[in-house]
Amino acid sequence: MNQQTVNSDDLLNNLTNVKGIKCWGAHTGIKSMRRDLAIIYSEQPANAAATFTQNDVVAEPVKLSRKHIADNHAQVIVINAGNANAGTGEQGYQGAEAMAGTTAEALGIDQELVLVASTGLIGEPFPTGDIVAGIKENIPKLSDSPKAGSFAANAILTTDTFAKEGHISFELDGKEINIAGIAKGSGMIHPNMATMLAFIVTDAAIEKKLLDRTVKKAVDRSFNMITVDGDTSTNDMVAVLANGMAGNKELKSEQDPHFARFEEHLSEMLMHLAKLIISDAEGASKFVEYRVTHAKSYETARKIARAVSDSLLVKTAMFGRDPNWGRIIMAAGNAGANFDAKTVDLYMGNDKELVQVLEKGTPKDFNKNLMKKLLRESHIRVHMALNTGQEEATAWGSDITTDYVMFNSVYTT
C-alpha cells in the first residue's frame, strides 16, 4: 500500500471529497450509545456495481440490494448497524423494503436506486420502526462536509475499534478524479467476504458493465484475499458508485488508454480498506502479508497465498513468533494447487528485512535470534517464490491469539 497516494488521515479521507457525494451518520437507538445509521447519497444517479456474500444463508437486505443493483444503477446506500436483519424472514424483508422505500420517498427518487445493508446480531427481530423514523429524521441532514463523511464511516461499525476510510485523488484525461471509501470488518473476516461491508464512491465516469467487471476483479484481489477466521457471513457487501461528475470522458472498455490507471487506483482503494479491516481484526496482534510469486498462473499463486493465510496452525505460529516453515509448506500443500515444495524459496520477516529460510525446498541455516526479533513486529511478511513461472498473488491475514478465542467464545451470552 502506497501511503503517498491513499490518504487515510482523519477528516481528509472523506467520502465527501468525491464530487456530488453527501453523507450522514446518526444514532437511532438500535445500538445503545453509538451511531447506527449511515446514508451515502450521490446528487446524480450513478453507475454501480456490488458483490455479495457467497453464503447460502443470506440476510434480507442482501436479497433486496441484489435486485436493486441488477441494472447497475444506484444513487443512495442506507446502512444500519446493530441488527443484521438475517434469519428474520418475511418481517425482515419487509423491513429492508421499508428502509429503501422511506429513503426513496424522502429523496424523491426511484426505490430501485436505493441499496440497503445491515450488520450486527443475527436472528433478532428487525427494528423497522426505529430505522424508518431515523431515516426520515436524517435525510434532511445529508451534507458534503468532512464531518458528515466521518459520521457515516463511524455509523457502520460494530465491534470495530476504529473507522476505516480512505481517499485518493488523481488526474485522468485532464480531470481530477476522486475515489473514497469506508469499510467495516472485525470478527469473522474471510475470503469470499465475511461480515464485512465496504462502500466506495467515485466521481469518475465509467460505463456500467465495465465498472461491474472491474469491481468484481478488484474485490477478488482485495477483500477476497483477507482472512481472520474462515467463516463468511450472511451480510457481506461491497458496493461501488461511480457518478461521473468528474467530467472525464466515460471509460468504455479495458482498451481505453485511461482505464488501466483508474483500475489501478480503484484496486488500491479496495486493498487499502481490506488491510485496514485486517489491522482491526478482533483479538489479533499481528498483520501478516503472504506474497506468493513466480507461480505458473495467478490462480496457483492465489490458492496458495489464501491457503497459507487461512491456516490456523500458521496463524498460531505467527502469534508465537515462531518461524515454523514446516506449517507454511504443509498449508501450501493443502491448497489444491499441485504445490511442489522442491522448487520453493521461502522468506520471512517484516517490512524492514526478510530472511531466507528455504532455498529450493531445503532448509537454510538462518539466524534464529534475528528472526525472533523480526517476528516481534506487528507487521509480518512471508514471501514464497515458487520458481515455476511469472505470476503472483498476495493475501493478508491476522494471527490467532488467546484473546481472539476469549473474545469469540462469549458473543451472544
Next chain:
Amino acid sequence: MNQQTVNSDDLLNNLTNVKGIKCWGAHTGIKSMRRDLAIIYSEQPANAAATFTQNDVVAEPVKLSRKHIADNHAQVIVINAGNANAGTGEQGYQGAEAMAGTTAEALGIDQELVLVASTGLIGEPFPTGDIVAGIKENIPKLSDSPKAGSFAANAILTTDTFAKEGHISFELDGKEINIAGIAKGSGMIHPNMATMLAFIVTDAAIEKKLLDRTVKKAVDRSFNMITVDGDTSTNDMVAVLANGMAGNKELKSEQDPHFARFEEHLSEMLMHLAKLIISDAEGASKFVEYRVTHAKSYETARKIARAVSDSLLVKTAMFGRDPNWGRIIMAAGNAGANFDAKTVDLYMGNDKELVQVLEKGTPKDFNKNLMKKLLRESHIRVHMALNTGQEEATAWGSDITTDYVMFNSVYTT
C-alpha cells in the same frame, strides 16, 4: 460408539488379540525418553489396504508405502515417532527404504510386504542409523503378549497424552473374528487425514479389492469426519491388515451375507479410534458431535456436518458454552451444499439431553439456564435436521481454547 462392543480398557484392547499378530514397541533414541519405534507383524502375509494424506507435500515413508501397498498385500508395519521424515528429500527416502529393507531382511520376507510410517518434526534430517539399529535389535522381541501390543500403541505417540487402542470380537460364519487397532492424533487433526496415524489388524478373511473399497469408505466416514484445526499433514496414513487366520470363508463381495456385519464392526473400530483422537486434541476442552439428519443425500449431510465442525467461530462458541445457533447456521451456509435454513430444526445439548433452538428455521424460546448447564459438559451434541430427505452424516470435533493457541504458538521454538 457402543462401548459394549469396542473394548478400550488397558491391556484388553490389544493388537495382539488378533490371531497371528505380534508387536513390539521400543526406545531407540530419536525421542529422548519415550518409546519411538513400533512394529506390527502378521505371521501370515495379509490382504491390506491403506489411505494416505491428500496434502501435495508428502513425507518419504508415504511415498514408499504407497508403492508397497499397491498390490494390496502387506505383512508388517514399522513406525517411528520423533521425526516425520518429511522435507528430507533423497536422504529421507533412502532412510524409509532402509527401514523397510532392514525389517524385511530380519524377518526373511519380501521388502514389498513392509509398510513404513513416520511422525514427528518436519524438516529434520532422518536418523536412519539409529532406526535401522533399533529395528535389528527389536525384531527378535516381537511377541503376542498384551504388553507387546501396548508397547506398540505407546511407541507411535508424539504430543498425545494417552495411547489410543481398541479391540472388538464377534462371530462370523461360526468363526471368532477379531479387529484391533491403534492410532495417534493430537495436533493438526482434520478431515482428509491430518497428522494422524492408525493401524488396524484383523484375522478376518476378506478379498483384497473388497477390503480396499471397505477401508476407503470407512475412512471417509470416520477419520475424514474429525477435525481440530483444518490442516492436513504430510504423513497421514490409515492401514488395515487382514490376515485371514480366523478361518472364515473369505468375504468376496458386498453381497456376501456376512459382509455387512464385518463392515459394520470395521467402521465401528475406525470411528472408535477417530473419536479417541478428538478426545485427546491438543488444548481442547470439549468433544463435540455434529449430526446432520434428514438430508436429501449423504453428500449434503456430510458437507454440512464437516463445515459446521470445521468452523472456527463454532469451535470458539463451544469453548464459551455459547448456544450461538447463528454461527452454526452461517457455517452450514458456507458448506457449498445449497443449505436452506428455512427447513431446519436445530438441537443442542449433551449426551443426556438435547434442547431445540430452531424449528423450521425460526428461533425457539428455549431455557437458556438449562442450555448453559448442558453445555458445561465435556461431551456436547449438535443435531441439525434438514427435513429435506432421509440421509444423514456425523462429524466430530473439538473446541478451540486459549490453551490450544498457547500450545500451537510455540511448537518449534
